[in-house]
Amino acid sequence: MTDIYRAAERLMGMQDADWQRHANPLSVWSRFTCLPLLTFAIYARQWIGWWSLPLFMLACLWTWANPRVFPVPSDFGSWASRTTLGERIFLARDRYDIPDHHIRASHVLTSLSALGLAPLAYGLIVLDPYAVLAGLVAIILPKLWFCDRMVWIHAEMTGTTPGTPLSTPLMPPERT
Structure with a gap:
């Protein structure tokens, strides 16, 4: 079975330097x-026809560029920075002993987010703004909760407290 998390990481082409830049809270927030911009570009076909295609391409470019355009943060201790650090740990779960409850919760939250694709797609096809909004909310809220789970993973695995300054991106020891 394909690991959806690793597939997304490969699609984005994230390297170590990109991850460090993405730990900037401006990048995280x-x-x-990205998803609302992509959604707007698709929905805009109702008003501007094929001119929505350049908007869609710009939204795709922003989605790719976002983790790369901000500088590496001077402090990795914020909630947003730890979201990125926790996600790196989670993506490398074959190298770390992540407690099962975190892995299960992460899969459930990802599944809940995926359920939001149905109303979003429906809304975009039939141009129903309420279905689009419901889909966006159904995708983004579990994603926020997923981000919080990543902070929890980072805190638990590194023995640190979110909000405590970190001058470098602290990672836990790998499995031996």
């Missing part, structure tokens, strides 16, 4: 604009 502005990342939540």
Whole structure:
């Protein structure tokens, strides 16, 4: 079975330097604009026809560029930075002993987010703004909760407290 998390990481082509830049809170928070921008570009076909295609391409470019355009943060201790650090641990779960309850919760939250694709797709096909909004909310809220789970993974695996300054991106020891 394909690991959806690793497939997404490969699709984005994230390297170590990209992950460090993505740990900038500006990158993490502005990342939540990507899906609404893509959605708007698709929905805009109702008003501007094929001119929505350049908007869609710009939204795709922003989605790819977002983790790369911000500088590496001077402090990795914020909630947003730890979201990224926790996600790196989670993506490398074959190298870390992540407690099963975190893995189960992460899969459930990802599944809940995926359920939001149905109303979003329906809304975009029939141009129903309420279905689009419901789909966006159904995708983004579990994603926020997933992000919080990543902070929890990072805190538990590194023995640190979120909000405590970190001058470097602290990772736990790998499985031996």
